[in-house]
Structures are given as structure tokens and as C-alpha cells.
Amino acid sequence: xxxxxxxxxxxxxxxxxxxxxVRRPIEIGNPLLFFAMVVALFxxxxxxxxxxxxxFAPGILWIIALLSNLLTSDAVFRSDFDDGSLxxxxxxxxxxxxxxxxxxxxxxxxxxxxxxxxxxxxxxMLNLPGEAIGSLVASLLLGTGVLSLLGCIGAALTVGLKRGxxxxxxxxxPLYMPVLIFGSAAVQAAVNGSPAGPYLALLGAMLSLAIAxxxxxxxxxxxxSVDA
Amino acid sequence: xWSFFHKLGSPPWLYGISGxxxxxxxxxxxxxxxxxxxxxxxxxxxxFRQGNSYRIIYIHVPAAVVALAGYYVMAIAGAINLIWxxxxxxxxMKAAAPIGAALTFIALLTGAIWGKPTWGTWWVWxxxxxxxxxxxxxxxxxxxxYEAYDNKEAAGKACAVLSLVGTVNIPIIYxxxxxxxxxxxxxxxxxxxxxxxxxxMLYPLLLMITAFYALFTCCLLMNMRxxxxxxxxxxxxxxxxxxxxxxx
Numbered sequence: 367x368x369x370x371x372x373x374x375x376x377x378x379x380x381x382x383x384x385x386x387x388v389r390r391p392i393e394i395g396n397p398l399l400f401f402a403m404v405v406a407l408f409x410x411x412x413x414x415x416x417x418x419x420x421x422f423a424p425g426i427l428w429i430i431a432l433l434s435n436l437l438t439s440d441a442v443f444r445s446d447f448d449d450g451s452l453x454x455x456x457x458x459x460x461x462x463x464x465x466x467x468x469x470x471x472x473x474x475x476x477x478x479x480x481x482x483x484x485x486x487x488x489x490x491m492l493n494l495p496g497e498a499i500g501s502l503v504a505s506l507l508l509g510t511g512v513l514s515l516l517g518c519i520g521a522a523l524t525v526g527l528k529r530g531x532x533x534x535x536x537x538x539x540p541l542y543m544p545v546l547i548f549g550s551a552a553v554q555a556a557v558n559g560s561p562a563g564p565y566l567a568l569l570g571a572m573l574s575l576a577i578a579x580x581x582x583x584x585x586x587x588x589x590x591s592v593d594a
Numbered sequence: 595x596w597s598f599f600h601k602l603g604s605p606p607w608l609y610g611i612s613g614x615x616x617x618x619x620x621x622x623x624x625x626x627x628x629x630x631x632x633x634x635x636x637x638x639x640x641x642f643r644q645g646n647s648y649r650i651i652y653i654h655v656p657a658a659v660v661a662l663a664g665y666y667v668m669a670i671a672g673a674i675n676l677i678w679x680x681x682x683x684x685x686x687m688k689a690a691a692p693i694g695a696a697l698t699f700i701a702l703l704t705g706a707i708w709g710k711p712t713w714g715t716w717w718v719w720x721x722x723x724x725x726x727x728x729x730x731x732x733x734x735x736x737x738x739x740y741e742a743y744d745n746k747e748a749a750g751k752a753c754a755v756l757s758l759v760g761t762v763n764i765p766i767i768y769x770x771x772x773x774x775x776x777x778x779x780x781x782x783x784x785x786x787x788x789x790x791x792x793x794x795m796l797y798p799l800l801l802m803i804t805a806f807y808a809l810f811t812c813c814l815l816m817n818m819r820x821x822x823x824x825x826x827x828x829x830x831x832x833x834x835x836x837x838x839x840x841x842x
Binding site for chain 2: 524591
């Protein structure tokens with residue numbers, strides 16, 4: 367069998383990651399359950415007054431999306447690092463940039479995309495006005511892509527460490543903050559009736575920049591972690 | 595030129611040259627700091643609106659400016675380590691992180707103290723202040739990542755990657771006062787065009803900024819020397835140095 371071309375290899379890797387995830391549905395379900403449970407915490411902590419919740423809803427939904435992304439990104443490379451297949455990937459002649467994109471793509475499909483798709487349900491539970499739901503989904507679709515890319519930088523740098531879990535949040539949360547600012551601002555703008563377009567455009571610009579640059583940092587991080 | 599470049603890779607040479615730089619730079623720095631402080635705190639006119647409370651500017655602004663510049667020093671040193679695998683750049687990067695974190699902390703602390711009498715609050719979640727807080731987290735992240743690795747060579751490279759990724763945030767911090775509506779005033783000192791600060795207050799401030807740059811350099815060199823001694827503890831030149839009583 368001849369070696370597949372870079373694009374075919376990248377797609378196969380993506381399929382492999384998705385198959386692995388589908389075989390363990392709880393891994394896909396966990397972030398969604400986490401999302402639902404943390405949403406339930408806010409009315410308990412802040413009080414159930416509908417207008418008050420509606421005011422906080424953009425920020426609440428975005429912070430939960432960010433946290434569930436953070437919690438799942440830790441595991442992206444871990445099992446492949448432990449069983450040695452990551453090392454094989456680094457040794458293979460395939461461009462690491464594309465392979466890394468396949469990992470991130472799979473992570474985004476099973477966390478970010480799903481979260482964005484179910485977020486309208488939680489938005490209604492938090493009394494977010496109906497006209498803001500479109501920009502909530504759009505901002506989450508774009509923003510979670512950036513979050514996945516940034517989270518994987520942290521995952522790549524800490525995958526070789528025994529106690530990476532707490533450290534990754536310290537490394538990655540400062541980088542998440544700009545995404546949070548523009549993501550929740552987009553939803554807030556839609557709530558106030560002003561156009562969310564500029565914020566979504568900024569998120570799109572961040573996503574393009576992150577797709578171009580983050581895989582380089584992730585590839586470098588993986589090489590460092592495997593060499594160490 | 596090239597011999598200089600090669601010498602930079604030699605720990606004993608770097609230890610020696612940094613010692614002789616420190617011998618004149620350290621007294622000069624202390625002199626500039628004391629002069630700037632006395633000039634700024636005692637011999638400038640009080641601000642007509644803020645009274646004497648504005649005098650904290652002579653600590654706040656220099657610390658903030660050098661904290662931001664220090665991040666570039668750390669990131670560039672990290673890049674040099676990644677690209678040319680230069681060990682001394684790794685030493686410089688590791689030495690810069692805690693100093694930068696300390697300066698950022700000083701900037702935030704003096705800002706809070708200054709904010710209380712002038713804005714009526716210790717803290718606001720304003721663009722410039724929040725982004726400086728992010729800078730503190732970026733510095734602390736580098737320190738924490740370095741400590742987490744047992745293999746120090748890998749630690750240096752991982753921190754270099756992290757600090758390079760973090761440089762994306764630095765222009766945002768610089769520009770935060772112009773891009774967002776903010777309680778924090780925009781920069782008063784401009785290289786092009788008229789500064790919005792009176793010369794009698796500007797000159798001591800410029801002296802203090804220069805002094806803080808020099809202070810950063812001194813701390814960096816001293817941290818690097820300590821790190822060099824620790825790393826090279828088993829080599830002959832350190833043993834000779836220790837037997838000679840630390841002179842060198």
C-alpha cells in the first residue's frame with residue numbers, strides 16, 4: 367500500500383479521531399452535561415429573577431463554553447502520547463501542521479460545534495432574548511474554533527507532564543480572554559439591538575490568524591514534549 | 595563579530611563580562627533611581643488637580659513601561675533559544691520572567707494606590723488594567739511552566755513557545771487605552787508630536803524610566819549570573835571561582 371498524500375492522511379486522521387470519540391459516547395456527552403449543569407448553577411447562585419439572568423446570560427454562556435473547552439483540551443493529545451502513536455506521527459513524513467489541524471478539527475467538532483448547536487436551549491433557559499440567539503450561535507461557532515486552537519497549544523506543551531491539568535488553565539486562560547471579550551460582546555450587542563457583525567468579524571479574524579499560526583506552536587510544543 | 599557571538603555561548607565569559615558590566619551599571623542605576631525619586635517627589639510642582647497624589651507616577655509609569663518591554667526581552671530570548679539553540683538565551687529568558695512579573699505587580703499595585711484618591715476606587719475592570727493583569731498571568735504562566743518540567747532543556751523550549759504565543763497580547767495592552775473607552779488616560783509621552791505633560795514633570799519621569807530600564811538590566815544580569823552558577827555548579831570554572839572566594 368502506498369503512502370497517502372497529506373490531505374488524504376489528514377482526513378484519515380480526522381476520521382480516526384472522530385471514530386475514537388464516537389466509540390466512547392460519554393466523552394462527547396460530558397462537555398454537554400457539564401454545560402447544562404453549570405448553567406443550572408447560575409440561577410442558584412445569582413437568584414432566579416428572569417431579567418437579571420437575561421442580563422448576565424451572554425457572559426454566563428460564553429464563560430461555560432470557555433471552561434468546557436478548557437477541560438476537554440487537556441485530553442486531546444494525552445492518550446496518543448501515552449501509547450506512543452504521537453511519536454510515530456512525529457516520525458512520519460506527513461506534514462505535522464496538517465496532522466495537528468486534524469486533531470484540532472476533531473476536538474472542535476465534538477466540543478465546540480456541538481456546544482454551539484445546543485446553546486440556544488440553554489440560552490432560552492437563561493431568558494436570553496430570542497433575537498440574540500442567532501449571534502450567540504454564530505459567535506460560539508467562530509469563537510470555540512479559536513478556543514480549540516489555543517487550548518491545543520497548552521495541551522501540546524503540557525502533555526508530557528504528570529500534573530498538567532491545573533497548569534494548562536494558567537497557561538491558556540490569559541490567551542482565551544480576548545475571545546471571551548469579543549464573543550460575549552457580540553451577544554450583548556445583539557441583545558441591545560445594535561449590530562453584532564463587527565464583533566463576529568473580529569472573531570473571524572482571530573480564527574484565521576489562529577488557524578495560520580497556532581498549529582506551528584502546537585507542532586513545536588509536541589516535538590518538545592515528545593523529546594523531553 | 596563572530597568571535598563575540600561565539601563567546602556569548604560560553605558561561606565563564608558571560609559570567610565575567612556581566613560582572614564587569616554590573617560593577618559600573620549598578621552604582622549608576624542606584625544613583626539615577628535616587629536622583630529621579632528625590633527630583634520627582636520633592637522638587638516638582640504639585641499637580642493643580644491631583645495635588646501631591648500624582649507623584650506616584652514616578653514609580654507607576656516606569657514600572658509599567660519596563661514590564662511591557664521586559665516581555666519582549668523574554669520572548670526574543672526565547673526565540674533565539676529556539677532558533678539558534680543558544681543556551682545563554684535560555685538563561686536570559688528564565689531570568690527575565692520573574693523580574694517582569696514583579697514589575698507588572700508593582701505597576702498594578704501603584705495603580706491601585708493612585709486610583710483610590712483620584713478615581714475613588716482601588717480597582718476597575720477597565721481595558722488597560724485588565725490587560726495588565728493578563729500580562730501578569732502570562733509572566734506567571736511562563737514561570738510555572740518552567741518549574742513543571744524536570745528536563746530543563748525542554749522547559750526552556752516550552753517556555754519559549756509559550757512566551758512567543760503570548761506576544762500577540764502585548765500590542766493589545768499598548769493600544770488598549772486608545773481602542774476602548776477607558777478610565778485610564780492615554781499615554782502622555784509621545785515620541786512624535788507634543789507630549790501632554792509639562793517639561794518640569796517630564797524630565798524626572800524620563801530619568802525614572804531610564805533608571806527602571808537600567809534596573810531591569812541589572813536584575814536580569816544578576817539573575818542570569820545566579821542561574822549560571824547553579825547550572826554550572828559541577829564545572830571547573832565555578833569550583834575555581836568558589837575557591838577564590840567568589841571574585842571574578
